[in-house]
Amino acid sequence: MHILIIEDEKRNFNRLKRLLEEIDGTFRIDGPLASIVEAVEWLQAHPAPELIFADIRLSDGLSFDVLRRTAVPSPVIFTTAYDEYAIQAFKYNSFDYLLKPVKADELAAAMEKVRRASSPQTNGEEVRQLLEYMRQSNYRYRERFLLPYRDGYISVQVKDISHIALDERNTLLCLNNGTSETVPYSLDELESQLNPDVFFRANRQYLIHIDSILSINNWFNSRLKIRLKKYPDVEIIVSRERAAELKGWLDR
Known part of the structure; x- marks a missing residue:
């Protein structure tokens, strides 16, 4: 076969x-x-x-x-x-x-x-x-994560996430308070669990929350560069193919 x-x-x-x-x-x-x-x-x-x-x-x-x-x-x-x-x-x-x-x-x-x-x-x-x-369809998208913490657990609200990043082998929830938490999911899995009206897959390494965006600038070869409110040192490059989709996502 x-x-x-x-x-x-x-x-x-x-x-x-x-x-x-x-x-x-x-x-x-x-x-x-x-x-x-x-x-x-x-x-x-x-x-x-x-x-x-x-x-x-x-x-x-x-x-x-x-x-x-x-x-x-x-x-x-x-x-x-x-x-x-x-x-x-x-x-x-x-x-x-x-x-x-x-x-x-x-x-x-x-x-x-x-x-x-x-x-x-x-x-x-x-x-x-x-x-x-x-x-x-009106999906019941994920609203929180229950994560191990010391000898117990913590609950992380989706609304408190600035962006989600792939860091080598780890997937990190990067929070608005400047901390990060590791989760046992791939970006693909998280993308399907989170509301697409709120989170955008910028590239293979990043999912971004719509409210975390500080600025969007034109970049080389028709790409876009995103800066984040709480993480000003992070620069996220959106490919030419994804740029039009990003603009449509924001303009509705």
């Missing part, structure tokens, strides 16, 4: 690839494709794979847009950190999904489901409906 993996975090790709190879060592696996642009270009240049694994949140948007732009006939299994309401949408629209971190037994069950499906290809209208659902 020829499998394509659309995923923008190498460690998630490596884990999924390893689990798939444990199921069947003959699988031919391509990837990772880390963005909508990269995935669309690959699918337009190659024969359709027999199965696609797609992370919902990519560096430049939602992976549903890949399916809309290419009308790919392959069955798709999404990897996601969305809540139960989104899961109901997947079931309703006949898509399969795996919650991160992907577990071996759940992956095996999903692969068996693909093998047994009589007509596993995706449907363009289903893609459109699912994309619309994900964008319009």
Whole structure:
């Protein structure tokens, strides 16, 4: 079986690839494709794979847009950190999904489901409906984090977060009071848990709170540079591809 993996975090790709190879060592696996642009270009240049694994949140948007732009006939299994309401949408629209971190037994069950499906290809209208659902539904986004602290726990309110940063192997909640707390989630997972009207994925390293922005300036090659109110020494560069989305996010 020829499998394509659309995923923008190498460690998630490596884990999924390893689990798939444990199921069947003959699988031919391509990837990772880390963005909508990269995935669309690959699918337009190659024969359709027999199965696609797609992370919902990519560096430049939602992976549903890949399916809309290419009308790919392959069955798709999404990897996601969305809540139960989104899961109901997947079931309703006949898509399969795996919650991160992907577990071996759940992956095996999903692969068996693909093998047994009589007509596993995706449907363009289903893609459109699912994309619309994900964008319009009233999700119960995360409002706080309960984190270990000394011999107990502390509760961190989402409203108190300036930005979230990837620091080597750690994901840090950088708070408005100047302190930071480590959380056991990837930026992809946090992006799907937090309200997209409030938090913006600036690049691979940063999620920023809308109220934390001090200034936005033009930068080289049509990029943008963000300065933060509580962290004036932090400069966040937004790519040319993401710049238009940032402007739209702020201008509504």
